[in-house]
Amino acid sequence: IVSAQSHRWNSKNSRLDRRTANVRLVSVGSCCSGNRKLGLVCASGSQSSVIDPVHLPSNGKGDHSPKKSSESSLILIRHGESMWNEKNLFTGCVDVPLTPKGVDEAIEAGKRICNIPIDVIFTSAMIRSQMTAMLAMMQHRRKKVPIITHKESEQAQSWSKIYSEDTKEQSIPVITAWQLNERMYGELQGLNKQETADRFGKEQVHEWRRSYDTPPPNGESLEMCADRAVSYFKDQVVPHLTAGKHVMVAAHANSLRSIIMHLDKLTSQEVISLELSTGIPMLYIFKEGEFIRRGSPVGPSEASVYAYTRNLATYRDTLDSMVQ
Numbered sequence: 001i002v003s004a005q006s007h008r009w010n011s012k013n014s015r016l017d018r019r020t021a022n023v024r025l026v027s028v029g030s031c032c033s034g035n036r037k038l039g040l041v042c043a044s045g046s047q048s049s050v051i052d053p054v055h056l057p058s059n060g061k062g063d064h065s066p067k068k069s070s071e072s073s074l075i076l077i078r079h080g081e082s083m084w085n086e087k088n089l090f091t092g093c094v095d096v097p098l099t100p101k102g103v104d105e106a107i108e109a110g111k112r113i114c115n116i117p118i119d120v121i122f123t124s125a126m127i128r129s130q131m132t133a134m135l136a137m138m139q140h141r142r143k144k145v146p147i148i149t150h151k152e153s154e155q156a157q158s159w160s161k162i163y164s165e166d167t168k169e170q171s172i173p174v175i176t177a178w179q180l181n182e183r184m185y186g187e188l189q190g191l192n193k194q195e196t197a198d199r200f201g202k203e204q205v206h207e208w209r210r211s212y213d214t215p216p217p218n219g220e221s222l223e224m225c226a227d228r229a230v231s232y233f234k235d236q237v238v239p240h241l242t243a244g245k246h247v248m249v250a251a252h253a254n255s256l257r258s259i260i261m262h263l264d265k266l267t268s269q270e271v272i273s274l275e276l277s278t279g280i281p282m283l284y285i286f287k288e289g290e291f292i293r294r295g296s297p298v299g300p301s302e303a304s305v306y307a308y309t310r311n312l313a314t315y316r317d318t319l320d321s322m323v324q
């Protein structure tokens with residue numbers, strides 16, 4: 001068991017959470033050739049229904065809705081590289097798209113999470129997070145269609161209605177929310193980060209970028225960003241997890257830093273060292289009201305992804321059986 005000592009999420013390591021306990025070697029099902037695959041499954045993973053509704057055994061009344069699951073997965077992902085990341089410009093709430101590298105990062109992220117159940121997706125109102133979510137979902141093995149929901153007006157809601165229950169079941173709602181936007185960088189937006197450090201000093205710029213309570217000039221501090229992002233997460237995302245739904249949130253460096261600070265119970269000192277790479281998925285298991293950090297899935301076939309819980313191993317086996 002690799003215990004996660006650092007608060008840095010990066011592309012190099014897939015870290016199992018230091019609180020992962022009692023893992024044991026069990027068979028996680030057989031692949032098409034019939035060989036038994038060995039993987040690590042967390043003994044504490046309780047058997048609950050993460051298997052897609054299509055596969056849930058009917059309870060005799062034709063009810064295929066998923067049973068209340070005692071466990072849900074939460075994937076957090078910062079958008080892939082944006083065109084202003086590439087130019088090293090402060091971006092904040094300026095709505096810029098991904099670069100080709102950012103597109104590749106989003107596709108790679110999709111491959112890493114392609115076996116993990118996703119029932120609802122949240123993005124910010126910005127195109128770079130929405131592009132990342134859509135590109136990642138193109139890789140998902142369940143092949144459900146992510147559909148951005150439009151509720152900005154009654155007409156938008158009625159004109160985007162889906163009139164087939166089957167088609168609806170084969171789609172995943174994507175909810176966009178300005179509350180998940182990147183922190184507003186104020187008068188730094190559009191400035192080059194290196195030039196800004198040369199002008200104001202490295203320490204001052206680092207404090208604006210990474211501290212909890214020091215805002216950039218006429219911008220948001222991380223604390224101010226948390227006020228909207230964490231509140232939205234608690235009010236709008238957590239209820240889906242509590243209902244047993246599996247969620248992906250595609251957002252930004254600092255709106256996600258504020259959410260991870262909440263999930264990992266980081267202090268305002270610890271959060272300073274929290275850095276998020278672009279396009280790296282981070283997996284949490286939500287169980288009995290608690291969030292357990294499970295690291296960053298490195299690859300779709302990586303056995304240790306299924307070490308997170310038995311449920312994720314079962315879900316993957318279900319996908320394997322669908323393919324055969």
Ligand SMILES: O=C(O)[C@H](O)COP(=O)(O)O
Pocket residue numbers: 089090091092093182185209252253254
């Ligand atoms: O808004 C930006 O410039 C980036 O998304 C994050 O910037 P930071 O790493 O300086 O917080």
